Amino acid sequence: MINLFSEGAYLVNGTTLVKESEKEKLNQMTGNVPDKEEAAKQTIAYGILKEHNTSGNMEKLQIKFDKLTSHDITFVGIIQTARASGIEKFPVPYVLTNCHNSLCAVGGTINEDDHMFGLTAAKRYGGMYVPPHQAVIHQFAREMLAGGGKMILGSDSHTRYGALGTMAMGEGGPELVKQLLNRTYDINMPDVIGIYLKGKPAKGVGPQDVALAIIGAVFDKGYVNNKVMEFVGPGIANLSADFRIGIDVMTTETTCLSSIWKTDDTIKEFYEIHGREEEYKELNPGAVAYYDGIVEVDLDQIQPMIAMPFHPSNTYTIQEVNENLEDILADVEKRALVSLDGAVDYSLRDKIRDGRLYVDQGIIAGCAGGGYENICAAANILKGTSIGADEFTLSVYPASTPIYMELVKNGAVADLMETGAIVKTAFCGPCFGAGDTPANNAFSIRHSTRNFPNREGSKLQSGQIASVALMDARSIAATAANKGYLTAATDVDADDFIPKYHFDKTIYENRVFDSKGVADPSVEIQFGPNIKDWPEMPAFPEHMLLKVVSEIHDPVTTTDELIPSGETSSYRSNPLGLAEFALSRKDPAYVGLAKEIQKAEKALEEGKDPAEAYPEVKDILEAVTVAYPQVNNSNLGIGSTIFAVKPGDGSAREQAASCQKVLGGWANIANEYATKRYRSNLINWGMVPFIIDEGELPFKNHDYIFIPEIKKAIEDKLTEIPAYVVCGTELKEIQLKLGELTDDEREIILKGCLINYYRG
Structure with a gap:
């Protein structure tokens, strides 16, 4: 295969x-x-x-990209960063889509404020604005932006238009800011x-x-x-x-x-x-x-596949699952003990009914599942059947209004709705826990992009868990036709005729704002009460004292665990408000610990004694200054760090790093970084992406790590930096590695973050 x-x-x-x-x-x-x-x-x-x-x-x-695109979880922060850096006009076409905060639910931000911010920003700086429910970000890009031999940069990890001949990349917001400020995307x-x-x-x-x-x-x-x-x-x-x-x-x-x-x-x-x-x-x-x-x-x-909880790589054929149900479900439960840290009771084997796996929910949605052919194929399989009147539900989200209109015209929507399925507007919410959130202990099969733990609306701190598996729309439809019992599409006989697609861009012409690249500086940006500027970021210190405030030993840590998705979307435009959710489902103690040590740094910034603000550091600082008498309040930085084995898989959202930064984070320590984009996010927010060799850690959670002359080490382009774990009055030496950094990346770290870098 x-x-x-x-x-x-x-x-x-x-x-x-x-x-x-x-x-x-x-x-x-x-x-x-x-x-x-x-x-x-x-x-x-x-x-x-x-x-x-x-x-x-x-x-x-x-690299300089031809076009940029963002959605309403990321574009406010990007434009706020660019504004703080002095932008006057978007230098390349920049499309702001509204497909993540579409529900406009009341929360920390009434999300329509974000949308009005985006519309007025598109007018002021010369961009394009796609209103909510018109298209998910990537479908609009396929329909209206992609081009052969072009390159597009998006602030969403699934920015992929390669099938259309466009090389596209998903990165954290600061990389788009660089493009907006006529800088480049620098990689080997x-x-x-x-x-x-x-x-x-x-x-x-x-x-x-x-x-x-x-x-x-x-x-x-x-x-x-x-x-x-x-x-x-x-x-x-x-x-x-x-x-x-x-x-x-x-x-x-x-x-x-x-x-x-x-x-x-x-x-x-x-x-x-x-x-x-x-x-x-x-x-x-x-x-x-x-x-x-x-x-x-x-x-x-290739056979019909299923990615079982809690990762898209945890794959089996559907036939394997049905033939080895007890063993495979037991294995998933065993893996869950690691992913969920034993925070909730987790069982899948109670989903077995009469020897078959019963599913509670089916979803076909977003940039992966909401395509025209996927939905037509699902409608063919479901035509003339019923999804039943039990727990099982089915929701279908066409990826754009033009697709939706064509499905209405060819009868597919009617065929689906007749079975009991619900057809909804273009929305990315089901992919990250902001729509069709499963019930506690429910099992959901989805043609979407991810099935990470803590992503689909589960709240482990409240004792709630849901399981998501990834499947193709065809097998989801076959399962729905069998009223929720897991079924491969190859096991059903259905018409495979797909009517020819006719694209009608009238709705875009009627609703999408396109400045044609013309900026209008007379337009005032519209703010809501919860759209906040980035807080001031301190300059990088000569010496650094870090407290380890979270220690994560999962094989991989996703960005959804670093900053949960779902209901936290209400706070995306408020850096301090959003930071309250950092690691909230993975390590609920993190925010409190980070805030405590941040008191010491704020005291330093105000010229005060850090030990008075946070007495715990008094003995630590005494041990440090005995060995390094040149260290004083004017050249020391005090902050927090986390350790994770392999952090950063998944979303491109910069908030996975920026939330740590606004809580006083100065670094991450990892055995390796799961993605380039997460490491770049750390750098762009002025955080040092340390690497430490695999094996037994030389420090533990709540330990302090002192790094003398860290500023000089970065300036001198050292790749290995001596550091010390403070153990009582003793300093135990360890080695931290930096990996390769470009000159610009070093300068961004030394300035404290990308905003400081552009301010000069």
Whole structure:
């Protein structure tokens, strides 16, 4: 089904793979053995990156993107940061969509205030504004923004338009601020991994099935981590545009940097349907292209898949689950003991009814599930059936109003609603716990992007837990047709005819505000009472004293655990208000501990004695100054840090870092960082991304770590920095590593954060 090459490989004429070690075979096919470095320049990814690189050095890229896009959980903070840095006009097209805070529920922020902030910002700075319920961010980008050979940067982790020939990346808000201030996105040239597709999916197999199979094969191995996935091979021709898009959007869950696909007449037709045929560009690798690794996918062999709680990589075939129900559910329960820290009683085996797995809820939604073909296929399977009158419910969210209108016209909406399903407007909420939140102990199957713990509305501190599994819309529909009993779509007989799609952009012409890039400085930004400026960030100190205020030993820590999604969305525009939720579901003691040690730093900033503000540090400071008498209140910084084994998987939301920062965080310590984007978020908020070797930690929660001359160490570009755990009157030396930092990244840390950096 999936084969990972243990070495690099050449792709010859876009069809034949030759492993790097098979030199003789390559020579027979091409007449020579191409230079590997030159052949690596023949990938599609290399060509696009070269066109957008401004550094003149393809090993050290400085990228300028063609377009930017954000949604209403992120754009307020981004624009506030840009305003604080002196922006006068958006220098590139910037689209503000409203698909996360769409419900406008009363909370810390009445979310419509955020929307009005976005509309007035689009007018003032020359952007585009998509009102709530019109489209989820990524569907609007596919329909109206993508272009062959272009690059788009978005402040959402699922910014992926590779199937349309657009290399797109999801990053934290500060990276978009850099683009808004005419700076660049700086990375080393990434490895490029070929995703070689062959064969054709069986009837009933959908894009989520293919995506989950790939994720399950690569995630634990880190095979594509921070690399570009380039989709090639003869199997692509057997996939529709929607099918390709459905696979592509899920590449984020592999932890890759970006994705790109070869394009053909199918993608050309997509652009023609959407009235943007001029944006199509044929993209193919060169005659002999070298890839740093290969994921070989036999589409013929893909079966309906399910990603069990609590990660998209926890994959099985649905057949495996049904045939080994007790064992697999027991294994999920065992894994949950780690993910949930034993905070709640968790059981799945009570979902077994008469030897079958009963599901409480089905959701088809968002950038992954809400596509036209997915919903048509689900309607075909469900037509003439009923979802029943028991616990099981089914909600369907088309990804844009144009898709919704077409589904109304072709009768699919009526077919779905007749069964008892509810068809709703474009909204990302079900993906992060702000809509269709399951009941306590409920089991939900979703064609959405993630199924992390603490994401779908569970509140562990209140004793509440829900389980989410990821599946394709087709198998969700088959399960719904069987009134909630887990069923693969390949086990039902249904019409597979998909009516031709007709895109009508009238609703966008009527409702979307487009400045055409013209700024109007006379427009005043509209603020609500809970839209707050970023607080002042202190300058970086010469010496640093850190208190460890949280210690997390899960194999991976997601951004949803660092800053929960869902109801916290009400506070996204209030940095201090949102910070109250930091680690609230993973480590409820964190906020209080961070605030306590922050008292000492605030005392330093005010020229006062930190020991009077926070007496606990008195003995610690005495031990430090005995060994380092040059340390005093004028050159010391006191703050907090967390340790996590591998933090930062998942969302691009900068708040996972900024909330720590506004609570006095100066650093993270990790064995490794799950994604480039989370590490970048730390740096952009002036936090040091320390690495420590795997093994027994030389410190524990609530310990103090002193780092002398940290400022000089960063200035001198040290990669290993001596630090000391304060144990009574003794200082026990440890080594903290920094990893590679660009000159700009060092300067941002030394200034205290990106805002300070741009203020000079």
